[in-house]
Amino acid sequence: MTEEIIIAGFGGQGVLSLGKILAYSGIMQDKEVSWMPSYGPEMRGGTANVTVMISDRRISSPIGQEYDTAIILNQQSMDKFEKTVKPGGVLIYDPNGITRHPERRDISIYTIAATEEASRRGNSKIFNTIVLGGYLKVKPGVVTLDNVYAGIKSSLPERAWKTLPANEEAVRIGMELIRKPE
Amino acid sequence: MKDVKLMKGNEAIALGAVNAGCDGYFGYPITPQSEIIETLMEMKPWETTGMAVLQAESEIASINMVYGAAAMGKKAMTTSSSPGISLCSEGLSYIAGAELPCVVVNVQRGGPGLGTIQPAQADYAQAVKAPGHGDFNLIVLAPNSVQEMYDHVFLAYELAFKYRNPAMILTDGVIGQMMEKLVVDEAKPRMTEEFIRENYGSWALVGNKGVVTSLELEASRQEKVNERIQAKYKALKENEVRVEMTDCDDAEFVIVAFGSSARIAAKSVEILRAEGIKAGLLRPITLFPFPDKQLQDLAAKGVKGFLVAELNAGQMVKDVRLAVNGARPVEYYGRMGGMIYSPGEIAEALKEKLIEKTK
Amino acid sequence: MAEVQKTQENLVYAKPRLIKDNVMHYCPGCSHGTVHKLVAEVIEEMGMENKTVGVSPVGCSVLAYNYIDIDWVEAAHGRACAVATGVKRVAPERLVFTYQGDGDLASIGIGETVHAAQRGEKIVVIYINNAIYGMTGGQMSPTTLPGMKTSTSPYGREEALHGFPFKVADMIKVLDGTCYVTRQAVHTPAAVRKAKKAIRKAFENSMEGKGLSFVEFVSTCPSGWKQTATEANTWMEEHMFPVYPLGDIKDI
Numbered sequence: 151m152t153e154e155i156i157i158a159g160f161g162g163q164g165v166l167s168l169g170k171i172l173a174y175s176g177i178m179q180d181k182e183v184s185w186m187p188s189y190g191p192e193m194r195g196g197t198a199n200v201t202v203m204i205s206d207r208r209i210s211s212p213i214g215q216e217y218d219t220a221i222i223l224n225q226q227s228m229d230k231f232e233k234t235v236k237p238g239g240v241l242i243y244d245p246n247g248i249t250r251h252p253e254r255r256d257i258s259i260y261t262i263a264a265t266e267e268a269s270r271r272g273n274s275k276i277f278n279t280i281v282l283g284g285y286l287k288v289k290p291g292v293v294t295l296d297n298v299y300a301g302i303k304s305s306l307p308e309r310a311w312k313t314l315p316a317n318e319e320a321v322r323i324g325m326e327l328i329r330k331p332e
Numbered sequence: 333m334k335d336v337k338l339m340k341g342n343e344a345i346a347l348g349a350v351n352a353g354c355d356g357y358f359g360y361p362i363t364p365q366s367e368i369i370e371t372l373m374e375m376k377p378w379e380t381t382g383m384a385v386l387q388a389e390s391e392i393a394s395i396n397m398v399y400g401a402a403a404m405g406k407k408a409m410t411t412s413s414s415p416g417i418s419l420c421s422e423g424l425s426y427i428a429g430a431e432l433p434c435v436v437v438n439v440q441r442g443g444p445g446l447g448t449i450q451p452a453q454a455d456y457a458q459a460v461k462a463p464g465h466g467d468f469n470l471i472v473l474a475p476n477s478v479q480e481m482y483d484h485v486f487l488a489y490e491l492a493f494k495y496r497n498p499a500m501i502l503t504d505g506v507i508g509q510m511m512e513k514l515v516v517d518e519a520k521p522r523m524t525e526e527f528i529r530e531n532y533g534s535w536a537l538v539g540n541k542g543v544v545t546s547l548e549l550e551a552s553r554q555e556k557v558n559e560r561i562q563a564k565y566k567a568l569k570e571n572e573v574r575v576e577m578t579d580c581d582d583a584e585f586v587i588v589a590f591g592s593s594a595r596i597a598a599k600s601v602e603i604l605r606a607e608g609i610k611a612g613l614l615r616p617i618t619l620f621p622f623p624d625k626q627l628q629d630l631a632a633k634g635v636k637g638f639l640v641a642e643l644n645a646g647q648m649v650k651d652v653r654l655a656v657n658g659a660r661p662v663e664y665y666g667r668m669g670g671m672i673y674s675p676g677e678i679a680e681a682l683k684e685k686l687i688e689k690t691k
Numbered sequence: 692m693a694e695v696q697k698t699q700e701n702l703v704y705a706k707p708r709l710i711k712d713n714v715m716h717y718c719p720g721c722s723h724g725t726v727h728k729l730v731a732e733v734i735e736e737m738g739m740e741n742k743t744v745g746v747s748p749v750g751c752s753v754l755a756y757n758y759i760d761i762d763w764v765e766a767a768h769g770r771a772c773a774v775a776t777g778v779k780r781v782a783p784e785r786l787v788f789t790y791q792g793d794g795d796l797a798s799i800g801i802g803e804t805v806h807a808a809q810r811g812e813k814i815v816v817i818y819i820n821n822a823i824y825g826m827t828g829g830q831m832s833p834t835t836l837p838g839m840k841t842s843t844s845p846y847g848r849e850e851a852l853h854g855f856p857f858k859v860a861d862m863i864k865v866l867d868g869t870c871y872v873t874r875q876a877v878h879t880p881a882a883v884r885k886a887k888k889a890i891r892k893a894f895e896n897s898m899e900g901k902g903l904s905f906v907e908f909v910s911t912c913p914s915g916w917k918q919t920a921t922e923a924n925t926w927m928e929e930h931m932f933p934v935y936p937l938g939d940i941k942d943i
Contacts, residue, residue, distance in 0.1 A: 400777025
């Protein structure tokens with residue numbers, strides 16, 4: 151099993167930390183992992199993306215060219231990464247701010263209204279773990295929920311562990327929230 | 333006790349420095365390697381191992397602080413990225429001339445000039461041919477994973493002290509910024525004063541009224557210094573070449589790539605093999621000394637051609653051609669300016685430049 | 692040359708034990724030799740001969756390690772304060788000093804000097820200011836006086852063209868990391884006695900961890916100035932001292 155994921159959106163949306171949780175979850179499950187971010191000034195308010203690979207085997211290239219899953223969180227990323235999903239792959243996106251919805255017919259497309267849900271709950275910080283829950287729902291075979299919870303814990307500094315219950319709750323919310331677009 | 337962590341390559345360098353018993357780190361922030369000094373400052377090793385960590389006012393100051401610390405027989409280190417490494421040239425030359433060990437890390441970005449902060453391998457020639465003025469070379473290691481970023485700090489110190497020569501870890505923004513699993517072995521304690529006196533007292537400043545200098549006004553004596561330095565490089569070539577070969581046993585076409593390029597090219601080999609093409613990968617782990625012999629052996633064994641993939645305008649390809657010496661075609665494929673090739677691009681280049689041509 | 696036998700009877704003066712037997716390359720009337728002697732004496736008197744690291748510059752004193760019998764590291768041009776920082780940070784128990792001229796310290800190495808001072812490195816800077824590049828043959832330095840002729844200011848230093856003489860010690864004193872800044876000379880026996888006290892104080896400050904001590908020596912360069920030894924001393928008093936007045940500038 152090898153899962154190659156691209157997560158892309160605005161800097162500040164928690165793109166990189168979502169990738170980090172997935173990478174940690176992979177480690178908890180004794181998988182090989184890589185986490186390759188875009189870096190530089192674009193991180194400060196511009197677009198940010200991270201490639202995460204989780205595999206049973208040693209990972210050759212941490213740089214991908216097409217992905218099993220794309221998690222897309224803004225329009226620029228949709229324009230850039232919709233075409234990089236492997237045929238038969240998965241594209242998950244938050245419709246908030248999306249003006250051109252994905253058009254491909256050879257991949258499975260899901261929406262998750264995580265921005266709306268997080269703001270309804272008054273906690274923008276759980277946005278990325280809501281998205282994570284959605285991903286886990288449609289891709290249950292990559293990492294187990296227990297390892298994801300352990301991954302969230304490992305990815306956070308000890309002083310932030312008080313947010314663990316809220317994040318675990320957000321994962322469950324995300325699992326409920328994800329759906330096929332109408 | 334082994335401990336598994338998820339870490340950036342840059343953070344692994346920092347942890348590697350502390351665990352390898354580094355005595356002094358001197359550095360100046362520059363993207364994409366600032367995590368190294370940031371991690372060290374957060375770790376506060378001066379409270380645990382006693383290692384000094386200092387943010388210098390420039391890369392010029394950093395490398396000269398390294399020179400001072402190295403003169404004391406201590407394990408000294410600086411890290412930077414391409415433009416900052418250019419500023420270290422003078423100091424590296426003095427350190428090599430004074431025959432001192434130290435470790436320097438270059439997390440490369442694209443150039444020339446201020447260039448880009450995106451990854452490149454454009455400093456290959458600088459690292460292996462002309463890191464500064466005068467006849468000298470660095471020992472150059474090229475890690476291709478977060479684990480090797482950590483392990484190579486240990487290896488770099490081992491070789492630097494064995495040969496009394498500065499060692500460089502030549503990496504780039506890909507390996508520096510990416511996170512992977514890191515297995516951390518037990519830390520080495522810092523060297524004691526007694527250890528330094530016993531083992532390095534012949535050249536280090538241990539209170540025996542020693543002189544550390546790269547100055548020799550008498551030309552005939554300077555030539556002797558040069559000969560001694562060159563003899564070390566010969567010994568390095570004979571004893572310290574490290575190389576990783578993947579799928580080379582039956583390979584008809586071999587990709588030669590180092591560092592991040594070797595990771596991408598490993599995938600290219602998988603793609604080519606899936607298409608029925610007998611491709612292999614030779615990854616130099618030491619760029620200086622260079623694996624001339626391993627390349628010659630492959631050429632003699634019936635490899636039909638080599639493709640050198642590198643993130644520059646074609647620098648290492650010249651060394652591969654020198655090694656293969658016309659026996660087989662050696663082609664180049666590269667990207668520049670911070671652009672990275674995909675595994676598929678390299679595979680296509682191999683087919684176009686080698687297979688089409690040798691048909 | 693016949694060897695003169697030294698005996699208790701004919702011995703009127705002995706060089707300090709830490710001054711090696713090598714023949715010094717300094718010109719007659721140059722201040723370097725005297726300052727070397729004072730540094731050697733103070734190290735010996737403090738019992739620090741096996742615990743001191745000197746950092747020599749590029750300039751006339753590049754070969755200082757041939758004359759004072761202690762541990763030395765020879766720095767690249769201007770980088771002595773950075774090298775000394777590296778030494779002191781990994782070996783805080785050592786007495787560490789740099790020995791630099793005005794070309795080395797005030798021109799190419801002013802950045803390293805200022806930052807070492809601002810950080811309060813526990814080192815001593817011995818600064819020989821003779822307003823000229825001696826070793827390379829008498830070129831203008833940052834401290835060359837207005838009107839002074841050198842090989843790169845053959846018609847005399849003009850402020851409009853070359854800027855003003857650099858009063859380094861006056862700038863160094865405002866940096867919070869410094870504890871002692873003084874300007875000395877070695878042109879008379881009285882000055883030599885004062886200078887030695889200044890070096891001792893600076894070295895003691897360093898071992899007490901008080902911060903950076905900066906000891907400037909307003910110095911002569913008879914060859915570079917194209918004067919005899921005695922002319923140079925007089926010229927220094929008349930021309931250098933008004934611009935670079937002697938005395939303690941900071942002592943805390």
